[in-house]
Amino acid sequence: MKLKTKISLLLFSSLLLLFVAIFYNSIVDLRHASAKSAESQALATAKVIEAGLTAHMVSGTMDQRDAFIHQVTSLENMKQLWLVRSSKVSHQYGKGPFAEDARDGIDKSVLESGETVIESTGGIFEDATVRLSMPYKATINGKLDCLSCHDVKAGDTLGVISIEMKTNDLKALSYRNIIIGSLLLVVLFGGMVFFLYKKVLIYFDRFEAMGRCARLAQHGDLSARVPEELSDDHDARALNTLIEKFQTSLETIQENLSGIVHMDSVDDPLEALSDGSARLSDIAGFTHTLHRDANANEAYVHIAHHFSDKFKIDDVNLITYNPLSQETKIVYEKKAILCDAQSGCRAARTGETVDSSMPDGICPKMITPNEHYVCVPYTINSASTFVVSMVSDKKNMLNGIRAGTHMVDETLHAIRGEIAHHQMREDIEKLQRIDPLSGLYTKNFLLERMFMIVKESKRTAIPYGVMILNVDDFTTINDVYGEKVGDETIRIIGRTLLDSLRESDVIARLSGDEFAVLLYDCDPLHVNNVGEKIRALFANKKLKAHASGFIKTMRIGTAVFPQQHKDIAQCLAYARLAMNEAKREGGNLSVKFHTRLLESN
Numbered sequence: 001m002k003l004k005t006k007i008s009l010l011l012f013s014s015l016l017l018l019f020v021a022i023f024y025n026s027i028v029d030l031r032h033a034s035a036k037s038a039e040s041q042a043l044a045t046a047k048v049i050e051a052g053l054t055a056h057m058v059s060g061t062m063d064q065r066d067a068f069i070h071q072v073t074s075l076e077n078m079k080q081l082w083l084v085r086s087s088k089v090s091h092q093y094g095k096g097p098f099a100e101d102a103r104d105g106i107d108k109s110v111l112e113s114g115e116t117v118i119e120s121t122g123g124i125f126e127d128a129t130v131r132l133s134m135p136y137k138a139t140i141n142g143k144l145d146c147l148s149c150h151d152v153k154a155g156d157t158l159g160v161i162s163i164e165m166k167t168n169d170l171k172a173l174s175y176r177n178i179i180i181g182s183l184l185l186v187v188l189f190g191g192m193v194f195f196l197y198k199k200v201l202i203y204f205d206r207f208e209a210m211g212r213c214a215r216l217a218q219h220g221d222l223s224a225r226v227p228e229e230l231s232d233d234h235d236a237r238a239l240n241t242l243i244e245k246f247q248t249s250l251e252t253i254q255e256n257l258s259g260i261v262h263m264d265s266v267d268d269p270l271e272a273l274s275d276g277s278a279r280l281s282d283i284a285g286f287t288h289t290l291h292r293d294a295n296a297n298e299a300y301v302h303i304a305h306h307f308s309d310k311f312k313i314d315d316v317n318l319i320t321y322n323p324l325s326q327e328t329k330i331v332y333e334k335k336a337i338l339c340d341a342q343s344g345c346r347a348a349r350t351g352e353t354v355d356s357s358m359p360d361g362i363c364p365k366m367i368t369p370n371e372h373y374v375c376v377p378y379t380i381n382s383a384s385t386f387v388v389s390m391v392s393d394k395k396n397m398l399n400g401i402r403a404g405t406h407m408v409d410e411t412l413h414a415i416r417g418e419i420a421h422h423q424m425r426e427d428i429e430k431l432q433r434i435d436p437l438s439g440l441y442t443k444n445f446l447l448e449r450m451f452m453i454v455k456e457s458k459r460t461a462i463p464y465g466v467m468i469l470n471v472d473d474f475t476t477i478n479d480v481y482g483e484k485v486g487d488e489t490i491r492i493i494g495r496t497l498l499d500s501l502r503e504s505d506v507i508a509r510l511s512g513d514e515f516a517v518l519l520y521d522c523d524p525l526h527v528n529n530v531g532e533k534i535r536a537l538f539a540n541k542k543l544k545a546h547a548s549g550f551i552k553t554m555r556i557g558t559a560v561f562p563q564q565h566k567d568i569a570q571c572l573a574y575a576r577l578a579m580n581e582a583k584r585e586g587g588n589l590s591v592k593f594h595t596r597l598l599e600s601n
């Protein structure tokens with residue numbers, strides 16, 4: 001039931017009850033007043049009768065009493081008049097010529113008590129009758145001496161005067177007052193109803209419309225407005241304006257926010273907006289964390305922990321893929337990764353999520369088929385695709401990830417700038433450390449490593465073998481076969497050195513065809529053996545040039561740190577002297593540094 005209907009029924013019911021109460025009270029009051037007036041008239045009439053009877057007795061004309069009684073009875077509104085003798089009078093004088101015995105209990109009651117009884121009979125809308133029974137008592141008052149004739153005492157009841165009178169005139173007066181009062185009440189009631197309907201109840205329509213707008217807005221429906229016919233009120237117009245502004249702002253925020261985070265299509269857009277803004281705040285804080293990371297590896301750790309915490313899963317691995325070079329790298333693994341991603345990641349290659357629960361989601365690179373996994377790829381830029389791989393031995397552990405892959409996408413979308421930044425820094429640092437042609441370290445990295453080796457040697461005294469090597473007559477390769485063949489020769493030297501040495505050894509290209517090697521924990525004899533191994537291996541390489549091939553050799557000089565000098569840079573200079581000695585001796589030779597070389601130079 002509408003609020004207006006409820007209030008209307010309540011007000012109209014209250015007014016109607018008030019009207020009925022006033023009407024009834026008016027009738028009762030008028031009826032009471034009419035009865036009192038009739039009773040007063042009846043009492044006055046009884047007094048007149050009493051006085052008349054007394055006069056007849058004093059004057060000795062009691063034989064004319066009946067004529068007096070008849071005249072009184074014929075008065076207007078008089079219905080009946082009768083006299084009752086007391087037992088004492090009847091005993092003294094007899095019952096008389098007329099039956100003057102008590103007619104009813106009222107007469108008897110008055111004879112016994114000597115008290116006047118007045119009663120009114122008849123309903124509100126019926127003819128009313130006033131019955132009065134008044135005692136006639138013996139008195140001694142001057143010439144009036146009832147005791148002289150009656151054998152009674154003063155104050156004894158000699159008889160009863162009983163009359164019945166109609167109250168037609170008073171009733172008519174009451175009806176007239178009731179009708180006038182009723183008309184006034186009807187006019188007042190109608191006026192109040194008109195005022196309530198026109199001036200008051202419209203507010204309830206307005207309040208109900210405003211309440212409906214508020215209730216719908218509470219549940220996210222901002223389409224409701226207070227109708228135009230009810231919106232002429234300032235508050236209603238203000239509410240409509242507020243809802244319109246709120247709806248416009250909400251739609252604008254949703255449109256802007258949906259480009260950053262996924263907005264769930266729920267019935268309540270405020271709830272979706274709250275959830276989206278919370279995720280956006282979380283992503284913004286996470287992005288700020290990545291921005292402060294010192295390098296890509298530190299950022300990868302934070303990214304893995306972020307997804308691990310969000311999806312409550314322990315095994316999160318991160319993979320990068322370069323579509324240009326088709327190089328795949330595992331940049332973070334929580335545990336030993338269970339797939340051969342480095343030989344090619346399906347998610348990175350296809351750009352689609354790989355899910356073990358899908359019929360076509362089985363990845364051929366997975367080493368352990370019984371594991372459950374979800375791998376979500378995201379393109380960072382044209383040279384980098386980022387893959388978040390989440391693995392578990394329990395299938396239901398990944399249900400939250402399957403339902404929330406959009407959260408992975410929106411997070412990666414937000415942090416892709418930071419990922420690209422760290423990857424670019426890593427590439428720049430790699431260019432500074434790695435020679436792009438040979439794949440070996442650069443001279444700058446070698447100098448940094450030499451500085452650290454000198455510091456470590458004071459604590460550990462670990463010996464290093466130091467080598468410098470050049471290709472014999474390298475300039476003829478560029479002159480005869482061209483720079484392309486010369487570049488390929490540099491690449492072959494790089495691969496040869498990497499294949500011949502350990503991961504703990506430092507291999508660097510200094511310039512042109514000059515290379516340096518720092519052999520970790522190496523004695524003098526071993527240094528010379530390694531040099532011979534490298535020289536012999538390179539001498540067996542057949543370099544391609546056009547349709548033919550050729551063989552080249554290299555010269556190598558070696559020294560030992562810190563036995564031959566406490567400064568490894570000086571040992572590098574010693575190795576260069578030894579290499580120059582090999583050149584003087586015709587090349588294709590490995591020469592150890594000896595102090596006599598200082599004298600010759």
